[in-house]
Amino acid sequence: MRRRDNLALRRLEVVGHCLVWAKDDRTPPWFFRDGANTAGRELLLARMKAHIDAVAGRYRGRIAMWDAVNEALDDGTNFLRPSGWSAACSEEFIRKAFEFAHAADPQALLAYNDYNDELPAKRAKLIRLVRSLREKHVPIHAVGLQGHYEIDRCRWLTSRPRSWPCASWA
C-alpha cells in the first residue's frame, strides 16, 4: 500500500468506499446463490463478514472513515431497496455490516451513504434508519449525503433563480 503510506506522510486522510453496496447490479450474482438455490440469511451474512474482514481488516488503522453501507434505501414506496440483501436479511444486513466493520477496524468512523437524501420521502427513510440503528447501539458515526446535485435544482438553497430556466435542448 505504497500510495496510502505516501498519503500518511502528507497527512491526508483516506476514506474507504464502500463495504456493502446494497444493489443487486453492484453485487456479483454468485453472492446471492447457494448452489441451485437462493442463498439464505446465514450464508449471506457469513459471506459479508468474510468480505468486510478481508478488506477493512487489511487497511485496519489506516482508513479515517468507511462507507459501511451504500444506497440501501428505496427510491419508491418501499423502505429498503428490493435486493438480494433485503430479501434475505431485511434491515439486519445493515446492522451487521456496521458491526463487522467496527470489529475489523475499531478506529475507523463508519458512515451510511446514500443519494437524494434532500427529497422529503427519502429523508424520512434515512432518519428512520439512523434512529433504528442508534437505538440498537449499532456503531454508526456519520451519514454520507452523496450530493450529486444539478444546476438550478438545489431548491433548498436560500436564493434561487426567479424562474427555473427552461432547457431548450431538453
Added chain:
Amino acid sequence: MRELGVKVVVSELDIDVIPRARWWADGGKYREELAKVDPYRDGCPPEVLQRQAEQYGQLFRLFRKHADVIARVSFWDLHDGQSWLNGFPWRRVNHPLLFDRSGGPKPAFDAVIAALRNSSNQALPSILSATPTQSDLVIESKGGPVNYKAVIDRNRCGNIKELHLPANGGPVVSDLNGIFFFGVQDHEYTLRGWSGRAQCIQSSSADVLSQKPGEVVVRVKADATGTFKVISTDQAVKARLAGILRGYQEKTVEIQRICAFKPDRIELTDEILWVHPNTPFNCIEWTVSFLPCCIQSPARLVKGVVKASFYPVGSGGDKLPKGISYPFTAENLLKNGWKVSLLTTGASFDLGKSDLFLYEGPWQQDWHQSSGFKYNLAGAPQGKPVTVKTELVFAKATLAEMPPVVTIYSPEPEARFRDEKGEVAKYKLGDAVKLRASAVNADGSPVADRDISWEVRIDAWWKRPPVILHGAQGSCTLPEAANDEERAAARERELLAILKVTVKGNNGTEATEHFAMLVARD
C-alpha cells in the same frame, strides 16, 4: 442528525450542468431524446459556469453554517474530464467540478474559496466539532489558523488522553488534564488518587452540554477513589484504620469538570464537589503529560507581572475581575513549532501556597516531561467544594522564542529506556558509546558544533560529576565501578545512564534533550 448523535458528510459532491432528472421521469420515455443531448461539447458557456459558481458558493455557505455537524466535504473526482457525469446516465461532455479539463480552477473554485473566507478576506476562526465514538468523545478545532484534536475518555473522568496539535499531526500529549489528589493523615496513612487511572474511577460520564461553531462545552461527572497506604507501624493504629479505610474506598471524591473547547484554547473548570468526611486531602496536582520526543526542553516559566492573591471563585463560578495577571504560566514549546501555554485563571482558595511544577525524568515510556500545578489546599475552607480554573492556549511559536530542535541519533533509538519488563540493556559499564546529535535553529540554519555539549551520568553515582564532551559527535566510555559500594550497586541491579545534550540557539534560546538507557549489571 445532530439529535441522533451522528455526523453528516457530504461525500460525493458535484453540480451537473446538464440536468438529468428527466431520464427517470414518466417511465423513461424521454431517454431516446435525451441521449442525443450534448450541448457543451465545445466548452461550457461563461454564464452557465457563473451560475454554477454562485450555487457552489451558496452550498458552501450553508455547509459553513452547519460546520459543527459536518465532518467532511469531498468531491466525486478532481476535474471535469474525470467526472462520472460524462457518461451517466448518458454520454455527454459535462462540467460538474471545481477544476476544468486542463486542471485549472473554474469560477466555482473561487466561489468556494470566497465562501470559506469572511468579507475582509481573512481566514475564519476554526470551527469546533464533537464526535462521539464507543468510549471517547473526539473534539476537533479545524479550518482556522490554530487547529487541534482532543480525545476525551468518557470512562476515565474526562481524561483528555490524546492531544493532536496541529489536528492532522500525531499526538503530542498523553494526559492533558490529569488530577492527582494526595493527602496525609496525622502520619498514620496516605491517600493517593489519579483521575486518569481506571482503578480509581467508580463511575464516569462525559456529555456535550452545548455545541456551537465557536465553542463546544463538555461536562464530566465522576466518582473516584484513591489508594490508601498505612504508614504507621503501631499495630493498634493499623487495626483501627483497617475498618475506616474500607469505607473510603467506596467513594473518596466526587469530581465535576466543565471543559470549554474554543478555537485556540481549552478552558477547564475542575471542581471537587464532595470529599469523604475525614479523608485526608491536602493537595491536588493538575498535570499535562507530554509524549516522549514531542517537547523541546523544559517549559519556560512566565511569571505574571502582578503577584496577586487569587480572587475566590465559588462553585457557581463567579467571573474573575479583569486586569489581574496570574503568576503561573508554563509555556511548553513543541518540536513541531507549536506551543502549549498552561495557566491558572482562578481558584476557590488562596493560591499563595501553591506551586507550578515541571517534571522531567525517565519514566514509563522513555523520557517523560510534564508540567502542572501543585495546589496546596491548606487555605481552602474545610468541607466546601474546591474549584480550580485552568487554561490551555495553543499557538504557533515565534522565531524569537523557539529553541533549536535537537535530535539524538546515537546511541541508537533501540537502546532507549522504555520501562518494559524483559527489556535488554544494550550497553554495560566500561563500554564505549558513540554519541551523535544534530540541532537546527528556529530559522532553519544548523547549529554550530561549538554550541552543542553532552553530559553523561550513571544514576548510582549522581554525586560524581558527569562526563562532559563538546561537539555534535564523539565517543564516551561508561565509567567502571571504582569502589566496593559502586561495585555492589552494579551487581544488584541494572543501572540507568542519562545522556543530556545542551544546545545554544542563534536567537539566545537554549535547548536540552535527554536520552536514558539501561546499563547491564556486572
